[in-house]
Amino acid sequence: NPFSHHKTGKEGYAHIRDPSEDFYLRRMYGRIVDCWNRPICSAPDAWFDVMERKRTKEPSGQDVAEITCTGASTRCLNLASYNYLGFAASDPYCTPRVIDTIGQLGVSSSSPRILGGTTVAHTELEELVAEYLGVESAITYGMGFATNSSTIPALVGKGCLIMSDSLNHSSIVAGARQSGAKIKVFRHNDAKHLDALLRQSIVEGQPRSHRPWKKVLVIVEGVYSMEGETCNLKEVVEVSKRHKAYIYLDEAHSIGALGPTGRGCCEHWGVDPRDIDIMMGTFTKSFGSCGGYIAGKKPVIDFLRRHSPAHLYACAMAPGCVKQVTAALQVVMGLDGTGRGAAKVRELHDNANYVRARLLEMGLEVLGSWDSPVMPIMTYSPAKMVALSRMLLERRMAMVIVGFPATPLLLTRSRICISAAHSRADMDWALEQLEEMAELCDLRFNNTRLKAH
Ligand code: PMP
Numbered sequence: 001n002p003f004s005h006h007k008t009g010k011e012g013y014a015h016i017r018d019p020s021e022d023f024y025l026r027r028m029y030g031r032i033v034d035c036w037n038r039p040i041c042s043a044p045d046a047w048f049d050v051m052e053r054k055r056t057k058e059p060s061g062q063d064v065a066e067i068t069c070t071g072a073s074t075r076c077l078n079l080a081s082y083n084y085l086g087f088a089a090s091d092p093y094c095t096p097r098v099i100d101t102i103g104q105l106g107v108s109s110s111s112p113r114i115l116g117g118t119t120v121a122h123t124e125l126e127e128l129v130a131e132y133l134g135v136e137s138a139i140t141y142g143m144g145f146a147t148n149s150s151t152i153p154a155l156v157g158k159g160c161l162i163m164s165d166s167l168n169h170s171s172i173v174a175g176a177r178q179s180g181a182k183i184k185v186f187r188h189n190d191a192k193h194l195d196a197l198l199r200q201s202i203v204e205g206q207p208r209s210h211r212p213w214k215k216v217l218v219i220v221e222g223v224y225s226m227e228g229e230t231c232n233l234k235e236v237v238e239v240s241k242r243h244k245a246y247i248y249l250d251e252a253h254s255i256g257a258l259g260p261t262g263r264g265c266c267e268h269w270g271v272d273p274r275d276i277d278i279m280m281g282t283f284t285k286s287f288g289s290c291g292g293y294i295a296g297k298k299p300v301i302d303f304l305r306r307h308s309p310a311h312l313y314a315c316a317m318a319p320g321c322v323k324q325v326t327a328a329l330q331v332v333m334g335l336d337g338t339g340r341g342a343a344k345v346r347e348l349h350d351n352a353n354y355v356r357a358r359l360l361e362m363g364l365e366v367l368g369s370w371d372s373p374v375m376p377i378m379t380y381s382p383a384k385m386v387a388l389s390r391m392l393l394e395r396r397m398a399m400v401i402v403g404f405p406a407t408p409l410l411l412t413r414s415r416i417c418i419s420a421a422h423s424r425a426d427m428d429w430a431l432e433q434l435e436e437m438a439e440l441c442d443l444r445f446n447n448t449r450l451k452a453h
């Protein structure tokens with residue numbers, strides 16, 4: 001099952017231990033949940049064209065839900081995409097620069113970086129990413145998923161140990177499995193469990209050269225996309241350093257979104273970015289583009305330039321996408337001279353905290369941390385999850401449903417993502433719709449634990 005977590009891990013509910021369990025769950029719910037589980041649309045704007053849903057009968061007689069995007073007849077409030085800073089829509093600073101770059105360099109790089117795919121735009125972006133993150137060097141890749149799935153096997157292999165959070169993204173799982181390293185899975189965001197597993201695996205204080213493992217790599221995410229939770233980075237860094245393990249931080253959902261200037265999880269928790277050995281991120285969320293990066297010490301980045309398959313054998317980031325990220329970063333860093341980048345990050349936090357507080361007040365069970373733009377609302381029942389999102393879509397509000405196999409069946413949820421591009425009126429309207437529909441679906445809980453969180 002490509003969606004379950006590490007083959008060898010024992011912790012975390014993403015594991016499906018018994019194949020027959022998988023088979024029966026799929027038979028019962030799989031078809032519908034699989035269809036509905038697809039991200040329904042990731043259109044760029046705060047509002048986007050509504051989707052049409054049809055129910056059709058397959059020749060076998062099975063009922064299948066079909067989701068298709070249609071023309072521009074009706075608009076839908078988009079709470080389904082990762083457009084955290086609003087850069088995915090046309091931007092007065094970014095868009096003309098992107099168009100210019102496409103005019104000069106074309107739409108595709110048409111070759112890997114080392115075979116002529118490197119342009120001045122790529123070099124400029126890599127320098128800017130390193131400067132933004134406060135590290136020595138950075139390398140970019142054509143795809144965020146491939147950044148993880150190809151960098152991890154380039155860094156560790158047989159004889160190495162990977163300590164992976166149980167809710168790490170599928171691209172990390174793919175890279176970890178492919179690496180051939182031994183994988184141990186620690187309980188989600190639980191630094192104590194990480195510590196305990198590391199103690200079992202290595203003798204504390206033992207020099208790296210005397211260990212049973214060539215390298216030990218701890219892999220975590222800045223914000224977990226199905227939980228909306230920020231990583232307990234301070235504790236993870238403390239434990240990893242004590243055990244002399246390397247740290248790999250995936251900032252796909254935290255770069256641009258966390259920290260007062262959007263510099264991610266390190267800035268949010270006051271951790272020195274130089275304490276993170278491998279900083280990974282994607283350009284598909286906060287920067288409204290495509291691609292991914294790895295940033296860190298220069299020797300590590302130079303090593304990846306020579307050994308990472310996605311750098312050597314896959315097409316480089318498209319020039320227009322490169323320019324989109326460079327321009328968006330310039331705005332966020334205040335290099336466009338307007339100061340609106342800092343305002344965007346502030347707006348994202350204000351919006352996210354406003355919506356989170358209101359959802360909790362309504363008595364909904366919302367997962368995640370303050371400042372995080374990702375807000376899963378627990379429905380527990382797959383039927384309620386589907387009903388909620390359908391009824392909201394009929395009211396022209398789009399959200400994402402997160403069911404099996406992305407989560408266990410009984411931890412089904414619906415998820416909204418907040419953007420700096422949402423206005424207060426958008427959010428108030430969405431909250432009104434959500435409150436009515438949540439009442440109909442009987443989703444209110446009196447959850448003091450989450451309120452305290
Ligand atoms: N890492 C994480 C944590 C993700 O959530 C994602 C995708 N959402 C990726 C990596 C892959 O990034 P991309 O979609 O840019 O390929």
